[in-house]
Amino acid sequence: MDYVLIPSLNSSLPTSEVWEIWSSPSPSIAQALEDFLSVLDESVRLRVQHIPHNHPVGPGFARVAVLFSGGIDCTVLAYLAHKHLPLSEPIDLLNVAFENPRTLRAASKPSGKSKKVRPSSDEAEQESPEHGRPTYDVPDRLTGREEVEELRRCCPERTWNFVEIDVPYEECQRERPHVQNLMYPNQTVMDLSLALALFFASRGIGHVTNSDGVSTPYTSQARVLLSGLGSDELLGGYSRHRKAFGRDGWQGLVEELQLDLTRLPSRNLGRDDRVISSNGKETRYPFLSLSVVSFLAKLPVETKVNPLLEEGRGDKMLLRMLAAKMGLVLASRRKKRAMQFGSRSARMEGGDADRKGDAIL
Secondary structure (H helix, E strand, O other): OOOOOOOOOOOOOOOOOOOOOOOOOOHHHHHHHHHHHHHHHHHHHHHHOOOOOOOOOOOOOOOEEEEOOOOHHHHHHHHHHHHOOOOOOOEEEEEEEEOOHHHHHHHHOOOOOOOOOOOOOOOOOOOOHHHOOOOOOOHHHHHHHHHHHHHHHHOOOOOEEEEEEEEOHHHHHHHHHHHHHHHOOOOEHHHHHHHHHHHHHHHOEEEEEOOOOOEEEEEOOOOEEEOOOOHHHHHOOOHHHHHHHHHHHHHHHHHHHHHHHHHHHHHHHHHHHHHHHOOOOEEEOHHHOHHHHHHHHHOOHHHHOOOOOOOOOOOOHHHHHHHHHHOOHHHHOOOOOOHHHHOOOOOOOHHHHHOOOOOEO
């Protein structure tokens, strides 16, 4: 039996400082953009074609859903999936939010400061209902709403079902032992907060709101879920990549990227597959197709990421430039936010705030 080996990243380093201009990219960047679009688009096409129709469900239901936080990875995948699915079919965008007692309590305490204006999606804090904000207006919910509107502007002929999946604290605690069993042998605090988000998101039980503001219960019937996993590891999306560059320059960045790619199967893929498949769903990862991984691994590091640029531009630079080229301007500027913090699945109790993500449960 043949096994696929994780490729070694291109280890060549830039000889001078790199300042890529988005509006006028160099010929090498421009070519990389064209090739990246081609290989990623084909990866998405292969993962959404020939999905069997679930005949008992009937017409008008989605066969494909996207795990959707409103970040750049999932928004680009949703846009590309749109290109390869019949317009008669909706696409479900699964957006999960947790009732988090710790953040609710913090929001309800008087700060002694003047009241802030309503924060943007990147700054949002979960507030209690008595303060005028719904319990589930977590950061990922707000960015999700913004990005589904951008998708509707770019692809107005598609029906986008923005499925708001709200998880009460009691229900989360009730399912926690089950989720811990599913994610084993992964057993850290961070594993649990990520697994909880994936478990409830993939279950797909929530509600959708129409253009008149009327909300109705909705359960996604899609059996195939698209995930943006792999983008951060391949394109330098984590804050630790910027820190590695600060410590050891370009060489340190390449080594950190290689480490993330190498440990991805044991750290993420097994856990996520066990959790999501327990709901009868199959996750597909367009960024982790052999063709995409091979293409990105061969590119020089400065073509993919440039930590000399500010956060929200230099991290995942190649993908951000691609999103902007597609017309996904908001998505191209979106800063990285971890799923467990964006959905508020992490640090639900007072003592949890002091527990590190790598602590064993």
